[in-house]
Amino acid sequence: MPIPDPLDPLQAVTHPDPYPYYAALARDRPLYHDARLGLWVASSPGAILEVMRHPAARVRPMAEPVPKGIAAGPAGALFGSFARMTDGAAHACSKRLLANFVARQAQHACSPAWPDPQTKSRADTTTDTGPDAVDVDHYLYAAPVHAQAAFLGLPAAVLAGCARDIRDFLAALPPAAAAPVIATGHAAASRLSARLHAHLQAPQASPALRELRLEGARAGLDPALLAANLVGLLFQSCEAGAGLLGNALVLSGRRGASSALTREQAQTLVDTALRDDPAIHNTRRFLAEPIDAGGQHIEAGATVLLVLAAAATVQPQAHWPFGALAHACPGRDLARQHAAGALRHLLQAGTDAAALAARFRYRALPNARIPQFAIPKDATP
Ligand code: HEM
Structure with a gap:
């Protein structure tokens, strides 16, 4: 039986194949008001x-x-300090410094020590069956943060702690987060801020970090703001990185990729996933004043859903999965490289990608497409 089209662009994020729907949306309804969602929806590149x-x-x-x-x-x-969450002159300044830092640090970065995909002790098993679905779900979120923290120059001993703290911080953001989850998120945010502040200020900081300190001082930025934005790099890499890695893993399973995958083959799989099944499907903008766009008048206070994955169906060679213009992602190349390295590591550890790709569902998220492999036996994938 054919799968019905998604009813709206939020349902599309977890739909098995939303791309024909996205292409039609960008072509036929480039900017419209979705009364059911209570959102304006922009989907064509223009x-x-x-x-x-x-x-x-x-x-x-x-x-x-x-x-x-x-x-x-x-x-x-912490959240309020992120460049991603601010606009105007303050954003432009921190964004410029961050992008400069990423470019400089990239000249000296070495390959990260990947987390062990098999997190649980397997004392009860005599045969090594490779990472299971629970392990892989955990690894999808941990590996991108490990890689990003290693890129920042943090020591191997703290990478797993950073990944845990970022996940705890993320868990505290949804409006429905319970009080204990929020408390855990605050504690994680304190640890991350302190850790990155100490790292930035350390006398033995990398040349790129020292340059960031200098540029920050020249621009009159509080070092705490710079440190928060280093946490922001970890934060940004987590969910988007989990989606990219997960979608590349599904593709690997469908294409029968083996554990002997070369670096180039892994990169090709990741880039194909980025083009054909991206991790971030939409982002939002909130109108501080009324605007006229696409021949429509949109009232102040409205929210506009920007369907990046729909724009990508029109311009597949542009970098829509990484946003555009002032808030475009400065981590595109890093994300691609880290996902390829993490994918190779996962397959080399004996992950059965074909079995995982045969049964999974997408996490119920409004903007990121992240496969979840550990699902109850009786659940409909
Ligand atoms: C698969 C991986 C990634 C994807 C798909 C992705 C995607 C995006 C997108 C779509 C935006 C723009 C959001 C908007 O305009 O509302 C963005 C912003 C951002 N990304 Fe990424 N990202 C990824 C990984 C990374 C990594 C590894 C870093 C770390 C260097 C990073 C750092 C940032 C930052 C700092 C921003 C905010 C930029 C600004 O607001 O000026 N991202 N990312």
């Missing part, structure tokens, strides 16, 4: 760029610069 360029289109709602649940505490302070 409409998305027009909204992104508008100075009234902000990355956070005016009334809620930080998610309410975490606002009063260290997680809120």
